[in-house]
Amino acid sequence: MKNENIIYFAxxxxxxxxxxxxxxxxxxxxxxRILFIEKPFSLFFFFLNKNKRNKKNLKKITSWKQGxxxxxxxxxxxxxxxxxxxxPLTRVPLINKLYYKLFINDLKKIQYxxxxxxxxxxxxxxxxxxxxxxxxxxxxxxxxxxxxxxxxAPILLxxxxxxxxxxxNLQWKRYWxxxxxxxxxxxxxxxxxxxxxxxxxxxxxxxxxxxxxxKTFISHNDHKTIxxxxxxxxxxxxxxxSANINKLVVDINLIKLLSQSHPKWSIVFVGKIxxxxxxxxxxxxxxxxxxxxxPELPKYLQNCDVNLIPYNLKEGKTLTQSGIPTKLPEYLSxxxxxxxxxxxxxxxxxxxxxxxxxxxxxxxxxxxxxxAMIENxxxxxEKRKFIAQKYDWDKIVNQMENxxxxxxxxxxxxxxxx
Numbered sequence: 001m002k003n004e005n006i007i008y009f010a011x012x013x014x015x016x017x018x019x020x021x022x023x024x025x026x027x028x029x030x031x032x033r034i035l036f037i038e039k040p041f042s043l044f045f046f047f048l049n050k051n052k053r054n055k056k057n058l059k060k061i062t063s064w065k066q067g068x069x070x071x072x073x074x075x076x077x078x079x080x081x082x083x084x085x086x087x088p089l090t091r092v093p094l095i096n097k098l099y100y101k102l103f104i105n106d107l108k109k110i111q112y113x114x115x116x117x118x119x120x121x122x123x124x125x126x127x128x129x130x131x132x133x134x135x136x137x138x139x140x141x142x143x144x145x146x147x148x149x150x151x152x153a154p155i156l157l158x159x160x161x162x163x164x165x166x167x168x169n170l171q172w173k174r175y176w177x178x179x180x181x182x183x184x185x186x187x188x189x190x191x192x193x194x195x196x197x198x199x200x201x202x203x204x205x206x207x208x209x210x211x212x213x214x215k216t217f218i219s220h221n222d223h224k225t226i227x228x229x230x231x232x233x234x235x236x237x238x239x240x241x242s243a244n245i246n247k248l249v250v251d252i253n254l255i256k257l258l259s260q261s262h263p264k265w266s267i268v269f270v271g272k273i274x275x276x277x278x279x280x281x282x283x284x285x286x287x288x289x290x291x292x293x294x295p296e297l298p299k300y301l302q303n304c305d306v307n308l309i310p311y312n313l314k315e316g317k318t319l320t321q322s323g324i325p326t327k328l329p330e331y332l333s334x335x336x337x338x339x340x341x342x343x344x345x346x347x348x349x350x351x352x353x354x355x356x357x358x359x360x361x362x363x364x365x366x367x368x369x370x371x372a373m374i375e376n377x378x379x380x381x382e383k384r385k386f387i388a389q390k391y392d393w394d395k396i397v398n399q400m401e402n403x404x405x406x407x408x409x410x411x412x413x414x415x416x417x418x
Contacts, residue, residue: 001401001408002031005119007111007135009128011146013038014079018294019326020145020190020210021124027397029077035068035116036079037107039125042087060084068110080110093175100130111135120404123184126176132183139407142184144194145210145323186407188400190323192348206403209349212329214392217298218385226303227296229289230268236373237266239304239336241297241327245288246275248315251341254362255310259283261366270300302334306372309340310365324349328356329391335381337372339365351387355380 006028010021014036025034041060063069063081071077083106086099111119121137123129124145132140181187181201189195190210198205230237238258242249259267259280267286280286292300301307309325324345331338332355339357346352357372359365 001028001405004032004138005116006032006034006122007037007107007116007119007137008034008122009037009124009131010039011124018213020143023211023213023393024143024397024400025077026074027393028401029071029074031076033076033114033116034078035110035114035119036077038079038081040082040085040087040103043084068114078114080107082106096127097130100128104131104134107131108134123180126173126180129176129180129183132180138412139185139404140183141186141188141404142180143188144198145188145190185411186404188403191345193345194323204407206400208396208400209345209391210323210326210329211391211393211396212326212333212388213294214329214333214388215394216294217330217333217388225299227289227299230300230303233266233268233287234264235266236264236305237268237303238369239301239307240267240269240271240310241301241307241330242269242271243291244275245269245271245273245277247278247312248275249312250277251310251312251362252278252280254341254365255280255286256283257362257366258369259285268300268304270297297330298334301331301336304336305376306337306339306369307331307334308369309338309343311341311343313341324352328352329388332356332384332388332391335385337376337380338384339368339372341365351390355384355387 008021008025012019012021014022014025025036028034038060060081061084064083068078068080071079082103086095110116116135118136118138120139120141121131121135122141122143123131124143178201181198184202185204187198187202187205188208189198189205190208192207195205195207240250255267258265260283263285265285267283269286269288270290270292272291273281273288281288289300309327309331311325324343325340328338328340328346337357338355339359340346342358342360346356347358357368359368
C-alpha cells in the first residue's frame with residue numbers, strides 16, 4: 001500500500017509511549033501520508049489536575065491554535081492537536097455530537113490545507129465515529145486495540161453515584177462500539193475476545209496481535225554487556241519492564257510475596273514510577289532503574305534470569321483485556337523465561353503454549369518462577385527467540401497492508417487509486 005492519505009484518530013499522544021499506534025503510524029508513513037490526530041485533553045480534568053500536568057495541556061491549547069505540524073523525522077507524517085474536549089460530558093451522545101461538529105469543521109480546514117484528498121479514516125476509539133462520512137473517505141478502518149468499554153476515568157471518579165454513572169457510560173460505549181463496527185469497512189482487532197464480538201456486526205474482521213520492535217531488540221541484544229547499574233545487583237534477577245509503575249498496573253502484593261519468600265532473589269524494575277507503589281522501593285531486594293531508551297532495554301532483560309508480567313488483575317482491565325502485552329514478544333526475543341499472571345489472550349494463542357508460564361494465583365506465580373529457573377536451557381531460549389520473530393511489527397503491519405489493499409482493490413480497482 002502506498003501513496004494513500006490516512007487520517008489517524010489516535011487513542012493517545014504520539015510521544016507518550018511507543019505502543020501499537022506509534023508502531024503502525026511509523027511504518028505506514030514510509031509510503032503514505034498520515035495526519036495523526038492526537039487525543040484531545042479535557043477541560044474538565046484541566047481544572048482538576050495539578051499545575052504540573054496542566055503545563056502540557058497549556059502547550060496543547062497553543063498547538064491546537066497553530067494547526068497541523070509536520071514531523072521533523074518524516075516528511076509524510078503530520079500531527080494535529082484537536083480543540084479541548086468537554087469530557088466527561090461528551091459521554092452523553094448529544095453533547096458528543098455537538099463537540100464533534102466543531103471538531104469536524106476544524107479538521108476539514110486542515111484536510112483542505114494539506115490536500116488530504118480521499119483519505120482512509122483510521123479510528124481507534126468509538127466516540128470518534130461521528131467523523132465518518134465527512135471527509136470523502138475511501139474507507140473506514142476501525143482498530144480495536146484498547147479496552148473500549150472500560151476507559152472512563154475510574155481513578156478520579158469515586159463514590160456511590162459513580163456506580164450508576166459508570167453503568168450508564170458503559171451502555172453508551174456499547175452503543176458506540178456497535179455503531180462503529182457496523183460502519184467500518186475493515187475492522188482490525190488486537191484480541192481474540194474482540195474478534196469474536198466484532199464478527200457479530202462486521203464480516204471484514206482481522207486479528208492482529210500486539211507486536212514488538214523485535215529487530216531493534218535483537219540488534220541490541222548482547223548478553224556479554226551488563227549495564228553498569230545492574231552489575232552490583234546479585235543473581236538470580238527477576239526483570240519487570242513497565243512504562244507505568246504503580247499499584248493500578250503492578251500487583252504490589254505479588255511483588256511483596258516474591259521479595260519476602262526469596263530474600264536472595266533480586267527484583268529489578270525498569271520503567272517510570274508514576275503513582276503509589278506502597279513502599280515496595282523500601283524492600284531490600286527490590287530495585288528501580290527508571291526509564292531506559294528502547295535500545296537499552298534488551299541489555300537489562302537479557303541479564304535477568306526470569307522476566308515477569310505481574311499485572312494487577314483487579315484494577316488493570318485496560319491492560320489485561322486488550323490483547324497480549326507488547327512486552328511479551330520483547331521478553332521472548334532475549335530468550336529468557338517469562339512468567340505471567342493469568343491472561344486469557346496469552347492462553348488462547350498456540351505459539352505461547354509451553355513457552356510462557358501462566359500462573360493461576362500468587363502462590364502459583366511463585367512456584368512458576370522457581371520452575372522456570374530450574375527448567376531453562378539453551379534449547380528453550382532458542383525456541384522463545386524464534387517465536388518472538390513472528391510478532392515483529394514489520395511483519396504485522398505488512399499483513400495489515402495486505403488486507404487493506406485487498407479491500408481497496410475490490411472497491412476501486414488497482415490499489416484503490418481511482
